[in-house]
Amino acid sequence: MADVARRVGVSRALVSLVFREQPGASDETRRRVLAAADELGYRPDSAARLLARGRSRTIGVVLAVRQTFQADLVESIYPEAERLGYDVLLSAGAPGRDERKAVEALLSHRCEALVLLGPLAGTARLDELGRRSAVAVVGRAARGARVDSVRTAEAKGVNQVVGHLVGLGHRRIAHVDGGRGPGAAERRQAYRTAMRRHGLADAIHVVPGAHNEEAGSAAGRLLLAGDHLPTAVFAGNDRCAMGLMDTLDRAGVAVPGEVSVVGYDDSHLSHLSHIDLTTVRQDAVRMAEHAVRFVVERLDDAALAPREAVLDPKLVVRGTSAAPSAPH
Known part of the structure; x- marks a missing residue:
């Protein structure tokens, strides 16, 4: 100057x-x-000017670098943060860089608040972070920790999936588990409950998996090696569903002709015409807006009790689900 x-x-x-x-x-x-x-x-140097006043007005966002739905969330975090006068700094978890490192990097850059997308941290760790900063968790519950959370009503989404498939005539409906992924435990439990509700307790089949294409491919190979293929598969998320469909396609199994596939998230890739995935839509825009508002409000009033926003999902029917090819 x-x-x-x-x-x-x-x-x-x-x-x-x-x-x-x-x-x-x-x-x-x-x-x-x-x-x-x-x-x-x-x-x-606006950052230096703000720090001189004791503020950074920066929200740190932790994401998993390969999760497409989290990329959709980030797209919606930026405009809401800017509207409220905050900058956004990203830090990604990746192979060789765990979630803890991603969080500490943001805190070392003096981010005033944190938005954690689908964190794997336990309650004690989240509570510790909530006492150091204003924190919002997106994609999972965080009860017992001093943080705010935003998530989808998982059971409602899964009930829609199972109801849709049963309505088409499916009975052998398998579920590829999401492992430790955000919302996976809730989706797994909701699948079991929905199957029992429809009188299909004997057909419950949970395949170990994770929220990525590799897990979907592995689940597909496991199903192909069994005595009978299910007529429909509910995958833990869209990425898992895509890996599963690729493996079925390579084995000459038609989707949805022989096996219907349903995902979860409605990430931007599921809209592509050659994928055309039936899936459960999570409202990325509203989830992002809630998370940003929660941390900004907590910065203004640290004494606020932890809050939770639970948003309704919506089944989006596309081309990967249809009636089974023959009665089962």
């Missing part, structure tokens, strides 16, 4: 007024200051 002031021949205080868009400088002076700053490559 001092360099710009010397170039223009004005005081540093006047340059500061220009960059803060405050009155006190003529239009001509503003033009000269901005031109000089451009020539010198100077940009105001």
Whole structure:
């Protein structure tokens, strides 16, 4: 800023007024200051200015780098944060970089609040983070921890899936488990409950899995090796469903002609015409908005009791589910 002031021949205080868009400088002076700053490559350090006031106005977001639905959430976090006057800093968990490292990196960059997308941390760890910062968890319950949470009513979504498949005439409906993934335990339990409700307790078949394509492929190979293929499979999420469909396709099993497949998330990839996946839509926009508002409100009032927003899902029927090819 001092360099710009010397170039223009004005005081540093006047340059500061220009960059803060405050009155006190003529239009001509503003033009000269901005031109000089451009020539010198100077940009105001807004982060330093905020830190000098004891604030960073930055929300840190932790995500899993390969989860497409989490990318959809991030897309919606940005506009809501900007609307409320906050910047967003991302930190990803990836092979060789666990969730704890991703969180600590954001805290070391002085993020005022954290939004954790589908975290794997236990209640004690989440509670510890909630006492260090304003925290919102997205995609799972966080009861017992001093954090806010936003999630989908998993049981409602799974009930819609099983009801849809039973209505088409399916009876042998398998579920590829999501492992430790966000919402997986709730979806697994809801699947078992829904199958019993429809009188299909004897047909319950849970295949071990995870929320990725590799797990879907492995589940597909396991099902193909069995004595009888199910007529329908409810996958733990869309990525798992895509891996499953790829394996079935390579084995010459038609989807949905021989096996219907349903996913969960309604991530942007499921909309593609060559995938056309029947799936459960989670409202990424509303989930992101709730999470951002929760942490901003907690920054204003740290004494707020933990809050939970539970949003309704919606089954989206596309081309991967149909009536079974023959009575079963």
